[in-house]
Amino acid sequence: MWNEIHLTNMDSEISRRSFIGSSAALITSFGFDLRPAAAASRELKISRTTQTQSVCPYCAVGCSVIIHTLGDKAKNVKPAVVYIEGDTASPINRGTLCPKGASLKEFVACDRRLTQPLYRAPGATEWKPMKWEEALTRMARLIKDSRDRGFQAKDEQGRTVNRLTNVGMIGGCTDTNEVNYLLGKFRFGLGIVPYENQARL
């Protein structure tokens, strides 16, 4: 039934057409089996890699993956991901991955990844790059000013409440327990009450 859709959308960077002829069609389009050759090239590609144990960041099935990187052992070379595969030692996925998990390498190496802090001034119509130090200094100033204005040490009845409700924090479900714990300390240090994650949605 998917073939029934006629796909044209000029807004998109990608059309379905451009996908045809990629590796998915290794057997059929050539009429003979290229799988042994493909396996051999894969073997070579990962034979010199460093392997790191990781877990897929998408849904909560929790599939284990092995990340293969190259360049770690050479001097002055930044390691790059060359391959990510399902881990056969996991009782959950036993080496299998869904289409999203199978393309994790594209996520890590995606050309749309952010590589520098961006800043949008009030009323601006575009982003401007900003250095970390400048961004941190400005953000700290804004947080402090809002906190100084909004912090309630006591409520109307004079009870100690030490709370901040004019600043909110959201997120965490795509990050690790440990980062969530640190976000909690950051939040409670400032006294922030409005704090939500994806579980609510």
Next chain:
Amino acid sequence: MASLAATFGRGAMTNGWTDVANADVVLIMGGNPAENHPVGFRFVLEARRKRKAKVVVVDPRFNRTAAVADVYVPIRAGTDIAFLGGLIHYALSTGKYQAEYVRQHTTAPFLVKEGFGFADGHFSGWDEATKKYDKSSWEYELDAQGFAKVDPTLEHPRSVFQWMKRHYARYTAEQVSSICGCSKEDFLKAAELITVAAAKDKSGTVLYALGWTQHSHSVQLIHTAAMVQLLMGNIGMPGGGVNAQRGHANIQGSTDMGAWNMLPGYLKLPRANWSSLDEYLKANTPKPLRPDSLNYWSNTNKFMVSLLKAYYGDKATKENGFGYDWLPKAGETDNYGWGYLFDNMYAGKMEGLISFGMNPVANGPNTSKMLGGLGKLKWMIVAENFETETAAFWKAKELAQQYYANSPDAARIQTEVFLLPAACFAEKDGAFVNSSRWLQWKDAALDPPGDALRDQEIIGRLFAKVRELYAKEGGAAPEPLQSMSWSYATPSAPSLVEVAREVNGREAASGKQLSGFGELKDDGSTACGNWLYSGSFTEAGNMMARRGQEDPTALGLYPNYSWSWPANRRILYNRAAADAGGQPWDATRASLRWTGTRWTGDTPDYKADAAPDANGSFIMLPEGVAKLFTPDFAEGPFPEHYEPAESPVENALHPQVSFNPSAKVFHSDLDKIGSVKDYPYVAITYRLTEHFHYWTKHIASSSQLQTHFFVELPDELARQKDIKSGDRVRVSSARGKVEGQALVTKRMRGMDVNGKRIYHVGLPIHWGFLGKVSGPLINNLTASVFDPNSGTPEYKGFLVNLEKL
């Protein structure tokens, strides 16, 4: 999760992915694992291969999970409680329930106070003026010692069992068919298969996801399922349980670590009226409701004091209540849940927002309200892998003019925005908790690209900067801020191993890692960042990184693979998998067995050496047994069918109280509710296998595999509207609209509901105005209508109109 915590004691999937293979019956409802949790779904197929398990799928749409079901029943979106209530009635009226289990492991024998009742859509205690319940009649009858009275024969007319029987007597197969729009025969076929699990040696599992949680009555819905599972004797059993298939890699862990109203480990956030640690503990330490209740939350003092020691270190002393004053305290009736947070923001009551890996413009209800709210902030900080719709909300009008023509131009939006490049999963170590509660440690494979930083470094540096400013300039209440401990070797970028050790807990004096929460003390001699995770990083090392393949019970529990909260227990409430003598209900699935001196098998959810009759089997609840009657919820102690906020029909059970009277509906100028006159079709949102939320539209292969947004229509409706696949259509609600190509299928049939023909419209969610592929944000359409207990918005079953363009 709010539902499962109140019913069983803990807000989490009861069993786990690998355990699904142990089921004899699998009910999949409100979820579509074949497409959305494909790797997890292999355990359903394994159950079918190994145990000849039967699979029942109940869903408005014939999805790919339904395609492999033994029985598929289409029902109207938002009528799940009617269907499950029908199952309760079917089980009780045919005797197909596990009577011994129900007597032993549930509140069925408990007596409810005189004065409780239900009539015409309301439970007792409803106050029409305040639109709230006075819950004082929703209580057990207590004896002189304060314990609930029970009738083990279950025959007392005020026993929970008899109340339940009466309450669900209205949910006949005919009524189910007329509310849900399914045939009576299909319902009965499903009921027959599901109740096979009533046999002592059979077990059935329930798998659900957002199709259940995204309703204005979601918590009650999940409680209805829990009641069915308790009647079948399926809780605690291998192959049983109520299993939430969660949607984000660490949504469980992030919830375990807190929410607006929670501290880590599900300790409640202090409220203004609990003005000292003693008062907090008094209010939050439950009293047992039965003499044999273990009532594990009686250890709240140890968990709380140890958390305060982790937070405030040496500054937490017995004299200052371990720093309790420094924690923020919400007002008694305050709510800062998602809907409230954005309503406050839209009302101009907030100045700043900090977002780590979340995209409310895409995933919050009523996109226009999200955009409007962010535009009223002074500043926003977003840490992300990609430029998201939230970070770039001020571009909405420019990039999606057809949807946001009424939004202000960027030049008129005064919010100052920082978009910080963050590391992705592969570039960070740390643990994710999957749906099965397994804490799985991962290592960092490489550094983040360019100037991107790991989140711990962003947090560490920002926190240090703010504290420096306060140290230099003074300001509002520096003490709570400066007292928070941050004694990591590199404070600007704490090592996550160091953090994991702090979370596990240690002896405060010696620094020795604790082996589990049983060692926590209330005198300040132990520090522990989250008692639930105590045992995850002991003196023996990082338990979360374990890779052991052993499976001694042969049930797929893998006790040496990663680490499972709590106490490495793999199946929650596993004591209930055994009978009064401590022997497994099914000897071929013996997860736990009493040897005469101790329990063997899984980590017992029970004292390891207590006799089978010593305690109730649900140790986290004051009742000591699982709750069929739950006064915890806003809208009543028994689930009742209420229509969605926007429904094409009136409630067939009580038309005068059609909609959940306790649901939260917001009333800003953008919060409009539509009626069936203008919006005649029922919309549901869903996900596609190739995409992950609003994330993979930035990634080439997912974007290649599913390029475009589409609108799925039943062929019967398409014919009426003269729409063919590929035609451009507009779907509109009272809040907004989306446009895309039609996909005409036979997957959603027209339904007859109380004599009326009802059609569904299916809407995949994954697009937005940024990415390699673009399309409308589906939440342009959805409403700020929320479940009153969980605060989850109603994304399934809202009204829309459909036009051919």
